[in-house]
Amino acid sequence: MAEVFEFKLPDLGEGLTEAQIVHWMVEVGDVVAVDQPVVEVETAKAMVEVPCPYGGVVTARFGEEGGSLPVGAPLITVAVGADADGVAAGSGASGAAGDTVNGTAVADAEGSGNVLVGYGTSAPPARRRRVPPSAPVRARPQSQPAAQPAFQPQAPQDPAPRRAPGGAQAPGARVNGTASPARAAGITSGAGPGAAPAQDGPVPVISPLVRRLARDNGLDLREITGSGPEGLILRADVEYALRAAASREQAREPRAAASAPRTADGPVTTAAGDTTRIPLRGLLGAAADKFTRSRSEIPDATCWVDADATELLNARAAMNAGSGPKISLIALLARICVAALARFPELNATVDTAAREIVRFEDVHIGFAAQTRRGLVVPVVRDAHRRNAESLSAEFARLTESARSGGLRPAELTGSTFTLNNYGVFGVDGSTPILNHPEAAMLGVGRITPKPWVHQGELAVRHVTQLSLTFDHRVCDGGTAGGFLRHVADCVEQPAVLLRSL
Template sequence: MAVRDFTLPDLGEGLTESELVAWKVAVGDTVQLNQIVAEVETAKALVELPAPYEGRVSRLYVEPGVTVAVGEPLLAFEVEVAGTPAQQEAPAPEAAVQDDPAPEPTLVGYGARPDSTNRPARRARPGLAPVGAPAAAAAPAPAAAPVGLAERPRATPPVRKLARERGIDLATVTGTGERGLITRQDLETASAPAQTQPAADGRELRIPIRGVRKATADAMVRSAFGAPQASVFLTVDVTPTTELVERLRARRDTAEARPGLLAVVAKALCIALRRTPELNARWDEPAQEIVQTASVHLGIAAATPRGLMVPVIRDADARSLVDLAGAIRSLAETARAGKTPPAELTGGTITITNVGVFGVDAGTPILTPGEAAILAVGAVRRQPWEHRGEIALRDVLTLVLTFDHRIADGEQASRFLADIGGILADPASVLTLV
């Protein structure tokens, strides 16, 4: 038998660390290749990690809630290896285990090529006892420590980096993690001003910001202070569109897709972009250029228990209304379940956010970084409205378009929004635009 460490793999999209959300195995469990062993949260999504080996779990190095950097060990496996019986029975030295050049199996969804040699050296972490491992499995303590030599505070590399950035001496921090491991929350507590510490009477609650919520906060700050943003508003009678949606849902060939108002808005947006392509663009700061994109990669903002996510529908302009409806429903369900792959959360060219589902009439959305515009769709209200020279009850909603004023000016943004509103007010008019 030999011991093999499984380190946090590179999950792509520039992600350098992940938080362990939950273990799907325990010490002593026998697992198969590609069996899910853990669930981690990146800055973009929840990701399930499959086992890189077939064998028995011998160690869990971290506990849920701890942030782990790419390349740090997560758990260890006891695996069968070829060799003589004596070789199989003798435990491999720690250094030999970590430097074993044997190629790793190909995993589902990630992993370096088996012939790749570009693997960073891993540092041994003395004294780090595995989570849930028996006492005998822990590294033995030194027989005697030199007089006056203090034990190094135990913390993961990301926590040490954060401590350096905040000027916190880890020796002054009490770790609340497994066997005294210092966590990010410990640093937050240590660096918080005394007057803002949680009150003893429970009137104050501190919520750590991490994962998707942290990434969203960072993106919104970059967007708000990185681009001059302006908004235009339009209130429109969408009764013909709501009637169209009802008819589509009653038809056999479209009932299964259940196209709703949001799908029609998405289709109207794609059509309007043909006449105003300036809004399907991005600002290239280093080159000082506006880059227009031929295809529409449409982001749909989705509220999830883990925060705001914006999965992208690729080539939305090439899809039919029914296809868009199915794609919107599918990505929303996947996002709420936290299963959206990180690759599907990038590359958007324009975004729609549906604030109407929360009963809100209007709002001024902040741009998704790297995009020229975002459209907010308000709630549909049944209210008195001028119709054919008389007052009648009609379905009315408000649209709000926020745009990057470096890329487009008010004339282009207003024409684009008016095009969308015109299509929703008279869906039959699209026959003149396609």
């Protein structure tokens, strides 16, 4: 006899209270294995896949793609047992009130017990099977009726909307009762005549967000030719298809629509110009909240200095001349910051506003700003004061790659005590950034570019950069901040100064 277990959205750690559903990886009626990822969610910290601790048949899903669920809310229900194949998909039945992933319920279901994000077996998931929705669901006996869930499960409807393989809605499908934009434009794809024919198997896309963008606009990814490596579909490919659809739609509209008046309720979407509303949620919303809190709570100030980085570049070239691991420039800058914080520990601190105390940290955890497709993230190099240049280079490289692929864990995005912001990669010289709340200081590094410079009493062309320090004026005065920045500049200009702290 099959028993139905309810799997709730687990505690994602680091104080996170909710997550946005980006992409469901299973459907009602699918057979899942223990620790198989069932949904991809986006939190305020990262995008992660949530594994299910049960193996069986999915009987219900809770929450729509694009919607949010609080931690502890029902996520899916799974029928577990010898005759689980006879369970009807989409019945909406859930287990007893005690059928949670805590306590002995996991052991009873022969699940893994790994309910935290990032845990689970490394074995590939079992082949998905669809169970016909014919047999009744047999849940385990209950002494009291289970509480009604706050979120209604998604059950198959008859007739069900057509969906393209890979989760994208098929062309011509209706969204919320209206035809999709692609259908309204009279196209099935924006790829044009050169589009690749539909093929079986998964569609290669660069990220789930691209898949969602196509699905929300009714584009069939199988009819779009990807411009990435090996036909990988990029976001630009989907956006090009959408622009093509919009162009065809505008060609059908009367030209009078271009001069349509705007009403008092807001802008009217016309051919002359559209308005776009972007929800401030997930990573974007978390960054907005953090910026606002930092600017409203921290009385920051900024000082800066120009530094000749020629000798630092020469030192790095000498380090990388051998056959060992290569040393990155940001790793050398991080090592300089560690040495400066050892001399000026006031800046490796935060302010406890509730207790009205300055809290200084013994360990140095350096965050660094990284630009990704999802926006700005700040991965953290932990225990930077215990690492040499090689170890720092390796960790910066690992975290940067994880940030670009969206695989950073929440723990890798929190706990920094000082931030290094290399905005020179954007081709700018200076900046007055907002502090990464609740830190007390951030070092900014501008681009390193050849400039005329007085060197040893003579005018010469040297590689010059601008260094800036933004600091919380509550933790120190200008003299301390200036001393820190001057020490950093001295190490940049004369790397041998670092030998005193090694």
